[in-house]
Structure formats: structure tokens, C-alpha cells
Amino acid sequence: MKKPLTIAYRAVLPFQYSAGRMGSRFFNELRENKRIMAVKCSKCARAYVPPRPVCGYCYAPCEQWVEVGPEGELIGYTVVTFSFLDPLTGRERPVPYGYGYIQLDGAATRLLHFIDETDYSKLRPGLRVRPVFKEKREGNIADIECFRIVS
């Protein structure tokens, strides 16, 4: 049998996602006031970042907004050293980069974001970190450029 054939196909598909009632409020606060907001469950009082309309544990509405952070604690972290195709850009994601899960002061959950450190020996769980906000903010999660270790 001759060599099996492969048919290549390159797709460029545009998407646009609604930030929603909760996300819009969060990103407006972030863009206009550099504030990170959480929304609390009306029953168990967990403060959620990302915000959400309903608490999955209580199935009760989340209604009360509170400011959290801006500082927080690094819970888990990594430094990515292996590159891959980034579906956000269609290109290889630049490496190395640090990222981790940050428990913002007052929040019940941990936010995934970049950590401004690529030497993993300088990172450990429990470190205090603070956000670096972008100068020109657009109303999305990248308005926080990264989190930086509080020295």
C-alpha cells in the first residue's frame, strides 16, 4: 500500500463571549477603579472570585459585592518551560512564564494568574503577592498584568 494520506486543514474561528451580569460588574470595577471584587453567597458567605450568580454548595443566590485583595497568598505555582499552541492567539505561547493560584485576602477561592517570576526556586506556597495593574485597561482579566512577590 502507498503511504497513507493526511488532509490538513487550518481553521480560524471567531468567538465572542458574554461576560455576563457578574463578569461585567467585575471587569468594570477592575478597569475603572483597579479594584478586585468578589460576590458573596447569601447563605454561607463564601466570597467568590471569579464571581458567579449562584453558590454551587448552597444553591443560594450570590448578591453582596465586596472588595477583596489586592494582596493575597500564593497557594500553588509553576513555571511553564514547555511551549504549546495557544488557542487565544493561534501562536506558540512564549515560555518560560510563571503562573499560580492566588488566594486574595477575603476571598474563599483562588484566582489563576501570571506570577512575575520564572525562577521556581524563588517561589513557594504561602508567599504574599500583589497585583500589577495595566496602565491601559480594557475590561478583561489581562487588566491585571501579573502578580508580584511582596518583598
Add this chain to the structure above:
Amino acid sequence: MKEGVMGRKVAIVGTGQTHHKARQADMNITEMIHVAVKRCLEDAELTMDQIDGVLIGNMEHFEGINLSDMWAVDASGALGRYGMKITTGGSTGTSLSMAAYYHVASGLFDIVMAIGWQKQSEGETTAGLISATDPIWERLGFAGAFGTFGAAATQFMKEYGLTEEHAAKVAVKNRQNGRRNPYAHLKLDITVEDVLKSPMLAYPVRMLDMCPASEGACAIIMACEEKVKKITDRPAWVAAAVTRHDAPFIGDVPMFMDLRTLRSAAKEAYARAGIYNPLKEIDVIELYEPVSWAELSFIDALGICERGEGGKLIDKGITYMDGECPVNPSGGVLCTNPIGATAMLRVAEAAIQIRGQGGERQVPKKVNTAVATGYGGNWWSDLMILKSSL
């Protein structure tokens, strides 16, 4: 699930799988599914006209295609039959297996086939995984499975004092097991030193700590008690099937690798199956370990050791092929990972151990109770317990 209610007795009476590879260039998706289905029917000594329904699934995004249940309908055998597609990410294969079990246990169907498949080289694995996360909140920094498990492992190491050597031992154990499995994708004769010297993907996860991206398919057939008697004298009975989902964002859970979903699923499943001392009563485990680190932690969620003592367990050799509780005699996910089939392979391999069909990968003892797990989503777990008799 309703306590004390079992439904009809159901057993796995056949399994089939492809010889998994990085790339199966000589087969398209339909042809690959056909191989697994054909082998499964042969194993059960059944023909397609004896199958009442067909369930099929893969993890979407990877190949960039969606309606495989439609265009692979002839090879799957679903043409003109009951059936549906089930896709739940990494746990697709256990979701399909459980759904087949529920179909038959309900009394509405006598014999049902489930098929899981993936052909990873046809798309971009990490891009596919990123596309499965929330587009607004998590895609920016998320680096697929190796990034997630890197971040989870740093927390886990600090909490319980586990080391990179512990993880490397798991990577070696499963790869050495995989060498005895003719269907395994990776057959690597490696040492702990090889693992610790392999390239870092995302600290502390190295290349040899991570599962491969594979192509392959798996199929299983479930039958009701009345039919089982006519099909085989070596059935693998389903004693329990439990699923647990966790919160929507990766950072929602407090202790990433603690896998509270598996801990909770195991508690319910053991109660249903009458297991009181998991280490003594479970003969073999096929655990869904996407990374070496996961086996170290998920095993304590199953109650095989105390919390955080997965490292000691591997140090003592308990989970080796000839240990008290062998984990992944097939080589596990670290050797073979066609995602939509991966969790079903855990169920199929557990059934193979019960049925004594493992050949060189058969554990060296009588297997009466086998556990298979599925993992996916954000820290989701599935768990099935199979027994040689009910």
C-alpha cells in the same frame, strides 16, 4: 444514588481495544473505532445484532470535530439502534461505562456497548484542553494538564513532604508495567534517574512524569444477569458506579490534589460494594493518573493509605505488580492516553484482571475485586468497582 437500590445485576462480558500509538496514520477515526468494536464483539463472542444500544464519546476540541456519533455511526454499530454520545472530558470513558451500566441495570436494555476514542495527533492537545476552560477567566495563564499538575504538585509537596523522587518512582513503575501490555502506547525501560533528568515541562512536572498524547479506541459490552449466563463463565460484575463533580474553576478547590471528589466517591462505592478495608479487600486498581504525582495523591483518596502517605506506599512497594495492592498493571495513563478512551481503558483493564485475560500484565494473584477510576474536569472523579461474583 438511592441507598440500598441496586437495579438489575450487570456484568462486563467483553472488552476490545486498539494497539495504542502516538499516531495511527493508516487509520482514520471511523476505522480506528471499528477495530476496537470488532475486537470487543470477538471477545464477547457476540454479533452486532445482539447489541441493544451503543454509547460513544470522545473529548471534543482535540480533533476539532464534533459529530463523530453521526459520521462514525456505521463503524460504531449505532445505525438503527438506541444510542447517544457522552462527552465529559477526561472522564468520558468512565461516564460512558457507567451510562452503559445504568442502561442495563434499569431493565430497559439487556446488552449495551460503550465506545471511547481519541485521535490526538489530528489536533493540538494543550490548545484543546485550554479551549475546555472558561474563556473569560482561565485561558490566559492556563497551560493545560502539565501546568495544572505542576501548580497542584507544588502545593502537595509542601503540605505532605513528598519529593520528585517519589513521583519518579511512580513514573518508572507504570512504564515498566506498560512493557508487559501489548496494547500500551509507551513501552519505556526507564529508571528513576532517567525521569529526574528528563526535560522540565512545568516545575516540578518533567516529561517522563507526564502521560503521552495517544491515539486509540476502547469498547466494552455490559449485559444483564440472564444474558451473562449465556455469554461467558468469566464475567466482571459491576458492584458500584459512583460519580462526583467539583466546582467550576480550578482554583475553587482548597487543596488541588487532595481529590475530595474521589474520597467521597470511594466512601459511597465501598459502602455499596461492602468494602471495609480497601488495602486488604481490593486486589488491583486501575487508577486514572494523568501525571506521576496524581497517583501519589489519588491513591490516598481511595483509602489505600493515610492522607499524604502515597510516597511511603510506593517506597514500600505496595502498589507494584507483585505488591499487596498493584496499581496500574496495564501501565496506566502514563503509558496510554487516548483521552476519550483513557478512563474506559481503566474499566476494561480492571475487567481483564477479573476475567484473568491479562497475559503478561495479569497480576500474580486471584483477582476478585478490582477498582477503576476516571478523572477529568476540574478535579472530577468517577469510580467503578468490579467483582468476580456478586
